[in-house]
Amino acid sequence: MHETENNLVDPTDYRLLRELIRDGRASDVMLGERIHLSSTATARRRKILEENGVVAGYTAKLNMAKLGFSxxxxxxxxxxxxxxxxxxxxxxxxxxxxxxxxxxxxxxxxxxxxxxxxxxxxxxxxxxxxxxxxxxxxxxxxxxxxxxxxxxxxxxxxxxxxxx
Incomplete structure (x- = not known):
């Protein structure tokens, strides 16, 4: 979340969010390659998004049927x-x-x-x-x-x- 007129998420942050939704375990290097930023800039943006609560956490998606909950x-x-x-x-x-x-x-x-x-x-x-x-x-x-x-x-x- 970057300082803009209404503290809005900017277009680069949206690209990062889309990639995090696709693969929340991706490294900052991989994410940076996908959104055309350095890994350092990507890590900084991810940290800001996490600290501001835009990214609320990371989780594993479980296959309930494979666990017996059909x-x-x-x-x-x-x-x-x-x-x-x-x-x-x-x-x-x-x-x-x-x-x-x-x-x-x-x-x-x-x-x-x-x-x-x-x-x-x-x-x-x-x-x-x-x-x-x-x-x-x-x-x-x-x-x-x-x-x-x-x-x-x-x-x-x-x-x-x-x-x-």
């Missing part, structure tokens, strides 16, 4: 109330659910959307009974099972395309 459920949860203490209690409890990989407070007809990975439908029944239904203030749980993954991105391409 079923993914999208779970919609409606709470009995939207009072602040109810939301806080639910959020504190859901963080402890070992089968949940994603949870977000959403607008619309439901309050939260979760993603749950399980080994089988019997395993989902266990998760439903021992984890989801035990969460505080739950009024309704609706589950949809993902049939086929069409696309998965960590970031939408539009987010890292410099529009200036």
């Amino acid at each position: 079923i993914t459920a999208m779970v919609s949860i409606e709470l009995s109330s939207q009072a602040e203490h109810v939301l806080n209690e639910f959020e504190s409890a859901v963080i402890l659910c070992p089968s949940m990989s994603f949870c977000s407070f959403v607008s619309g007809e439901v309050d939260f959307i979760m993603i749950v990975h399980v080994r089988s439908f019997e395993d989902y029944d266990r998760v439903y009974r021992r984890e989801l239904s035990m969460l505080p203030h739950v009024a309704r749980i609706r589950s949809s099972f993902l049939m086929r993954e069409v696309a998965q991105r960590s970031v939408a391409p539009a987010a890292v395309n410099d529009q200036r």
Whole structure:
């Protein structure tokens, strides 16, 4: 993030971000070659992007099916109330659910959307009974099972395309 009129990420930073999305493990030398900068300049830009929170971290993408989790459920949860203490209690409890990989407070007809990975439908029944239904203030749980993954991105391409 470089000092410009609004502290915006510049076009070179966007090129670096696109390459980091493609390969977060690439060396600064390799990244520099791809974006036409020296490795020193690339390392400096990467460090600034990390320090400013634009790059929030690096992670490995796991193949859940190869780990035995062949079923993914999208779970919609409606709470009995939207009072602040109810939301806080639910959020504190859901963080402890070992089968949940994603949870977000959403607008619309439901309050939260979760993603749950399980080994089988019997395993989902266990998760439903021992984890989801035990969460505080739950009024309704609706589950949809993902049939086929069409696309998965960590970031939408539009987010890292410099529009200036």
